[in-house]
Amino acid sequence: MLKKLLPSLFALVLVLSACGSNSNNNGSSKESEKKDESTTITYQSENGPVEVPANPKRIVVLSFSFSGNVLALGGNIVGIDAWSKANPRFEQGLKNAEVVTEDNLEKIIELEPDLIIGLSSIKDIDRLKEIAPTITYTYGKNDYLTQHIEIGKLLNKEKEATDWVNNFKKEAQAAGEEIKAKIGADATVSVIENQEKQLYVFGNNFARGTEILYQEMKLNMPEKVKQDALKPGFFAISPEVLSDYAGDYVIFSKNADGDTSFQQTETYKNIPAVKNNRVFEVDAKEFYFNDPLTLEYQLEFFKKAFLGK
Incomplete structure (x- = not known):
């Protein structure tokens, strides 16, 4: 998945070529290195x-x-x-x-x-x-x-970066089509996170996989999340109103060192996504960002969570 691995034969040719260059013209090679x-x-x-x-x-x-x-x-x-x-x-x-x-x-x-x-x-x-x-x-x-x-x-390295972006968009959008076909075009997905004693829900551009879910996959955001979190990017909520923001599926970016006691309450246990085993927990520290390494990990997680791949 999106990992750019050089074929071993090509890598070997490069190594042998470099070795030959060094042995035949070592001084020139050092000068070139300094110049670079x-x-x-x-x-x-x-x-x-x-x-x-x-x-x-x-x-x-x-x-x-x-x-x-x-x-x-x-x-x-x-x-x-x-x-x-x-x-x-x-x-x-x-x-x-x-x-x-x-x-x-x-x-x-x-x-x-x-x-x-x-x-x-x-x-x-x-x-x-x-x-x-x-x-x-x-x-x-x-x-x-x-x-x-x-x-x-x-x-x-503009070409490498552009190639990665183009490949990633294709893969994420294709996965999104598969997910929508499985969970239904109208199904909603929300992203929540706990920080110490506070809960947050997220819009479509605040990392935690939101860019993939909402921008690339075009999955639906619950109306309350759209109303309160879309424009600012995130919105603080209390555990008591979590059910108003929980979608049919929930990505829970979990800080294990934060307060997770709300998960033991009847209010939480009665949320439909919880009752239907549609809450997918991730390590918040691995999900915070939206760089290529994190995005690749998030995409693989979503494919496994929603599609079993």
Whole structure:
């Protein structure tokens, strides 16, 4: 599923070719490597053109919105935010990354980044720019797939990012047709999450799989969710009114360290989706984001939950 694996024969040819090049012209190869490291491209950021490395080697990502995009495109992240570091889906890719914030300027300097990425709301942007080229994005200015293509442009991998987006949309939309055929065209789906003692429902663009369910699969949102959560993106509710927001199917993005006592109440147990075993629980920490790595995981989960695949 959407995993780009090179055929072994092709990979072997590349390795042998590289080895031959090194043995026949080692000095030239080293010069080329140095040249690659110093080559830059001009990235058209939302604040104007910025010169960035054509092949960044040490990237600091200060906002969790972009960590998975960078990882999906093969970027080497040396500094990362705490939320991304805690995501089990990113564990392998971030095992050597240090947790940093924009307040840790000295620590960021020690990491010797050649590129820094964050939201436009981060502090000390001018000081960060003195450390390395710093690119910021305004949250929500780009939709979730356009944002991935923008990161692709920044990392000089626009084609790879665009190809992924096109393939993902096709696969998600095809799965959506299968799901609608199985659960019925009028069936509703809601996404809820618990945070400490509060419950939330989500609109169609606040991660947690909402982009897939509502934008790509075109599944139906309960009217109360549409009324209260669609425009702001999320809406806080109490357990007592959860039944008003629960669809025929419910995706429960569950924080195990939060308050889940509401699940033991009769009010909850009497919700039709609960009684019909149509509540699909997921680990919230794995479902928070809407980057390619998370989206692929979410799509596989939905296919299994709704279709048994």
